[in-house]
Amino acid sequence: MASSKTITVEVDDVSYTDNVEPRLLLVQYLRERLGKTGTLIGCDTTNCGACTVHLDGVSVKSCTMFAVQADGHSVTTIEGLARDGKLAPLQQAFHQCHALQCGFCTPGMIMQSASLLAENPHPTEQEIRDGLEGNLCRCTGYQNIVAAVQAAADGTVSSNSTLSADSDETETAGVA
Amino acid sequence: MIPSAFDYSAPATVAEALGALADAGDDVKLLAGGQSLIPVMKLRLADPAMVVDLGRIGELSGVRDDGDALLIGAMTTHHQIANDPLIAEHVPLLAKAAATVADPQVRHRGTFGGALVHADPAGDMPAPVLAADATFILAGPNGERRVAAADFFRGYFTTAVDDGEILTHIRVPKYTGWGAHYEKFTRVAQQWSIVAVAAMVRVEGGTIAEARIGLTNMASTPVRAAAVEQALVGAPLTREAIATASAHAAEGTDPASDLNGDAAYRRHLAEVLTKRAVIAAAGL
Numbered sequence: 274m275a276s277s278k279t280i281t282v283e284v285d286d287v288s289y290t291d292n293v294e295p296r297l298l299l300v301q302y303l304r305e306r307l308g309k310t311g312t313l314i315g316c317d318t319t320n321c322g323a324c325t326v327h328l329d330g331v332s333v334k335s336c337t338m339f340a341v342q343a344d345g346h347s348v349t350t351i352e353g354l355a356r357d358g359k360l361a362p363l364q365q366a367f368h369q370c371h372a373l374q375c376g377f378c379t380p381g382m383i384m385q386s387a388s389l390l391a392e393n394p395h396p397t398e399q400e401i402r403d404g405l406e407g408n409l410c411r412c413t414g415y416q417n418i419v420a421a422v423q424a425a426a427d428g429t430v431s432s433n434s435t436l437s438a439d440s441d442e443t444e445t446a447g448v449a
Numbered sequence: 450m451i452p453s454a455f456d457y458s459a460p461a462t463v464a465e466a467l468g469a470l471a472d473a474g475d476d477v478k479l480l481a482g483g484q485s486l487i488p489v490m491k492l493r494l495a496d497p498a499m500v501v502d503l504g505r506i507g508e509l510s511g512v513r514d515d516g517d518a519l520l521i522g523a524m525t526t527h528h529q530i531a532n533d534p535l536i537a538e539h540v541p542l543l544a545k546a547a548a549t550v551a552d553p554q555v556r557h558r559g560t561f562g563g564a565l566v567h568a569d570p571a572g573d574m575p576a577p578v579l580a581a582d583a584t585f586i587l588a589g590p591n592g593e594r595r596v597a598a599a600d601f602f603r604g605y606f607t608t609a610v611d612d613g614e615i616l617t618h619i620r621v622p623k624y625t626g627w628g629a630h631y632e633k634f635t636r637v638a639q640q641w642s643i644v645a646v647a648a649m650v651r652v653e654g655g656t657i658a659e660a661r662i663g664l665t666n667m668a669s670t671p672v673r674a675a676a677v678e679q680a681l682v683g684a685p686l687t688r689e690a691i692a693t694a695s696a697h698a699a700e701g702t703d704p705a706s707d708l709n710g711d712a713a714y715r716r717h718l719a720e721v722l723t724k725r726a727v728i729a730a731a732g733l
Binding site for chain 1: 450451452453454455456457459480483484487488490491500502504528551552553554555557558638639
């Protein structure tokens with residue numbers, strides 16, 4: 274039996290110290306130990322990007338990292354994007370542009386889009402498509418996803434949606 | 450999918466890592482970015498008893514100027530290679546190839562050295578490194594040794610790195626002022642190269658003075674398109690001359706046949722992609 278390791282990881286601004294088996298994948302640690310089920314497991318083979326989180330601010334596929342590799346590092350999941358009960362602009366943009374159908378790819382799409390915009394705040398449409406190359410939407414709803422990232426980059430997103438509110442009131446006309 | 454259980458060590462220096470390797474015996478794997486190793490472990494195609502993680506060794510990461518060459522740490526990520534200003538100035542071929550590896554998330558984790566030691570014939574970094582005549586610097590129990598790129602790749606997923614050794618740096622000569630292009634052929638996003646061509650050319654007064662061309666996935670290892678390189682030297686800077694030279698691209702290659710294409714198709718791709726790569730590298 275392989276020995277376990279103690280790791281300390283900051284996840285969504287909270288520090289956690291846990292004993293983990295070295296083979297525990299980061300995505301399993303997030304979901305099963307910390308209860309952060311907002312991060313999804315899609316293909317589990319480094320293809321689909323549903324499990325995308327940020328490690329020290331840049332996007333990674335959490336199904337292709339061991340939790341022990343995150344020791345001493347900072348992880349941000351989809352659950353850490355909202356601030357003070359307000360959706361982040363990208364989340365708001367996905368909502369407003371209806372950038373989801375079944376929604377399974379959405380957490381990964383948003384986390385990768387956030388990493389893309391941090392590196393390139395004003396991407397062209399082609400740069401958005403290239404930047405989302407590692408995220409698959411099996412509903413093939415890419416058109417509105419690209420529109421949402423563009424809207425977030427352009428700052429044309431209203432910012433009045435809260436996490437808990439029934440969000441019908443934030444449906445704005447004329448978007449995408 | 451959950452890998453087999455393993456013991457884990459995360460040394461802070463190369464010396465500690467060599468010690469951990471020596472202590473671990475035969476059944477050990479070095480973990481770099483993990484973007485190939487972890488999927489393989491999840492499929493249980495590899496189930497090492499011990500994993501030595503190089504991710505905590507700061508001295509293995511980064512690019513620095515080393516006179517007539519760049520010294521690139523093995524743990525430098527593809528993302529760093531694609532965006533490094535020294536590489537952009539002196540070996541832009543590496544940046545162009547790194548930018549085509551997999552997808553952004555994988556490029557944030559995957560490493561230059563890891564990809565080279567993994568030596569996947571369809572991987573994108575070996576051919577540019579071969580074309581650039583890089584030197585591999587290996588640390589081992591008996592000190593450091595250097596291996597030329599031409600001697601490094603031995604076969605499918607096999608390199609000159611021996612048990613107990615660690616690739617620490619890659620020394621890549623400067624090709625300042627050369628034109629460069631990496632032409633990769635795939636059918637879907639984030640796919641491995643079916644065939645790809647790494648080309649660098651030095652143009653002097655309307656003719657091609659020097660050319661270096663590496664082919665991805667045209668054999669069990671990356672190969673130089675030597676016949677094309679020779680045919681290009683002294684050739685006029687025209688599409689016609691480049692097309693004529695590129696017709697030699699498949700000479701001396703031994704491509705595989707698989708679901709993506711048979712050997713004859715790959716030979717055809719090599720010629721077409723070489724022409725495109727050289728035309729782009731020459732700025733035509």
